[in-house]
Amino acid sequence: MPAAVPTDEIYERYLKKAIAEINELGDELARAGDELRVPVVGSGHPLADVMLLKHAPQPQEIQEGVAFFGRAGQAVLKSLQRLNVDPLAIYGTNCLKFGTEDPADAAAWLTRELHIVQPKLVVVMGETAVDFVNGLGFPLADKLDPGARGTLQRFTPTIEALVTPDVDGSLDDQAAKKAFWEDFKTLGRWWSEQPPY
Numbered sequence: 001m002p003a004a005v006p007t008d009e010i011y012e013r014y015l016k017k018a019i020a021e022i023n024e025l026g027d028e029l030a031r032a033g034d035e036l037r038v039p040v041v042g043s044g045h046p047l048a049d050v051m052l053l054k055h056a057p058q059p060q061e062i063q064e065g066v067a068f069f070g071r072a073g074q075a076v077l078k079s080l081q082r083l084n085v086d087p088l089a090i091y092g093t094n095c096l097k098f099g100t101e102d103p104a105d106a107a108a109w110l111t112r113e114l115h116i117v118q119p120k121l122v123v124v125m126g127e128t129a130v131d132f133v134n135g136l137g138f139p140l141a142d143k144l145d146p147g148a149r150g151t152l153q154r155f156t157p158t159i160e161a162l163v164t165p166d167v168d169g170s171l172d173d174q175a176a177k178k179a180f181w182e183d184f185k186t187l188g189r190w191w192s193e194q195p196p197y
Helices: 007-032 059-064 071-082 103-117 127-134 174-192
Strands: 050-054 090-094 121-125 152-154 160-164
Touching: 007 103, 050 103, 050 127, 071 090, 071 174, 090 103, 103 127, 121 127, 121 174, 160 174
Parallel strands: 050 090, 050 121, 121 160
Antiparallel strands: 152 160
């Protein structure tokens, strides 16, 4: 009978595989772009417990080629710190990787990201992102209710979802910023209930 593989070693194998798959996806996106169409790749831990998901990249993200770069990323980072959520356990991405691509291509890329990262919670920011996720046809997925903001919803048997307002649209309006924060706080409660590793 072969010896049992230690849990740390199993995790390391999954992590190596996830890193390789995320890098492969980034390479594929780079080949799909050109000098004028630079892809915005996801950023964060490749096996994150939490995936943050916006609909489309903003100009600063496009300029840097990194999701959640700029104002939205700073706002989310401050919010995570206030909620005592480890930012190193987060992965952030956009539904659209270029902001202009065919939605079918974007859906395939996002589906791959979800399969690679395997988050426990997806924070879907804004109704447009909710509509996009609902159109994925993700295996065993329930449709998300865009009106059930701030509450945990079942997405798949292993992934919960939290719908919030669009963070990008919340940055310049105090009432919108407050609405985002009120819904985003659910992430902190969810995080505090997760068992320690």
